[in-house]
Amino acid sequence: MIEMKDVNKTYPNGVTALQGIDLSIAQGEFVYIVGPSGAGKSTLVGMMFREEKHTSGSITINGIDLNKLKERKVPQLRRNIGVVYQDFKLLPRLTVYENIAFALEVLEESPKNIKKRVMEVLDLVKLKNKARHIPDQLSGGEQQRVSIARAIVNHPKMMIADEPTGNLDPDTSWDIMQIFEEINAKGTTVIMATHSKEIVNTIRKRVIAVESGRIVRDESRGEYGYEI
Numbered sequence: 001m002i003e004m005k006d007v008n009k010t011y012p013n014g015v016t017a018l019q020g021i022d023l024s025i026a027q028g029e030f031v032y033i034v035g036p037s038g039a040g041k042s043t044l045v046g047m048m049f050r051e052e053k054h055t056s057g058s059i060t061i062n063g064i065d066l067n068k069l070k071e072r073k074v075p076q077l078r079r080n081i082g083v084v085y086q087d088f089k090l091l092p093r094l095t096v097y098e099n100i101a102f103a104l105e106v107l108e109e110s111p112k113n114i115k116k117r118v119m120e121v122l123d124l125v126k127l128k129n130k131a132r133h134i135p136d137q138l139s140g141g142e143q144q145r146v147s148i149a150r151a152i153v154n155h156p157k158m159m160i161a162d163e164p165t166g167n168l169d170p171d172t173s174w175d176i177m178q179i180f181e182e183i184n185a186k187g188t189t190v191i192m193a194t195h196s197k198e199i200v201n202t203i204r205k206r207v208i209a210v211e212s213g214r215i216v217r218d219e220s221r222g223e224y225g226y227e228i
């Protein structure tokens with residue numbers, strides 16, 4: 001589902017963020033991406049949904065060869081990928097319901113299907129009672145749950161989360177991880193860049209460690225491996 005072969009990424013300012021990346025992630029895996037600040041984690045996950053373009057090498061995502069992907073087909077690639085950010089990126093003027101429904105409206109789903117699916121995901125993240133609130137009326141953890149609901153409302157094959165618990169307190173972070181595990185148990189691939197030693201060492205999954213733009217470790221039930 002994700003194949004990278006000898007992938008390199010140099011930003012326009014000349015900074016080489018990644019080099020010689022070879023990796024393969026199968027459908028249904030749960031993978032942590034760890035490494036020191038500036039190692040290239042965000043760049044690596046960003047390349048998986050074409051937020052960042054690689055400079056050389058080959059990347060195949062869900063059978064799509066990114067070297068052959070035309071710009072106008074990028075939305076099609078992203079349709080199968082839900083993204084969760086550290087800072088939630090919710091639309092501030094829309095309600096919780098509208099923030100989630102928006103992702104389906106652009107796909108021209110029927111209003112009936114939209115309502116059904118939005119209520120299903122709100123149930124999964126336990127926020128049905130906050131459907132009419134706007135993001136400002138929610139705690140950070142609740143806002144992150146809305147952003148997760150938005151990411152998965154379209155039944156994507158994979159969910160990419162860049163530091164999803166970075167702005168949350170420990171208790172809230174565990175709630176978020178429980179939701180990730182539920183999503184993964186239903187077959188969605190979960191890829192999560194994180195600095196959380198506690199999470200990685202407690203909920204044991206595959207760990208890919210990046211340092212200075214290279215993969216230095218890839219273990220199926222790995223540890224965080226850094227002192228923080």
Ligand SMILES: Nc1ncnc2c1ncn2[C@@H]1O[C@H](COP(=O)(O)OP(=O)(O)OP(=O)(O)O)[C@@H](O)[C@H]1O
Pocket residue numbers: 011012013015016017035036037038039040041042043044
């Ligand atoms: N848009 C950009 N333009 C130029 N250089 C960039 C850009 N984004 C990232 N970089 C550089 O690429 C390298 C990798 O950055 P990246 O954000 O991928 O690291 P990271 O491991 O996610 O770091 P952190 O844990 O601090 O978020 C760093 O040297 C960074 O300064």
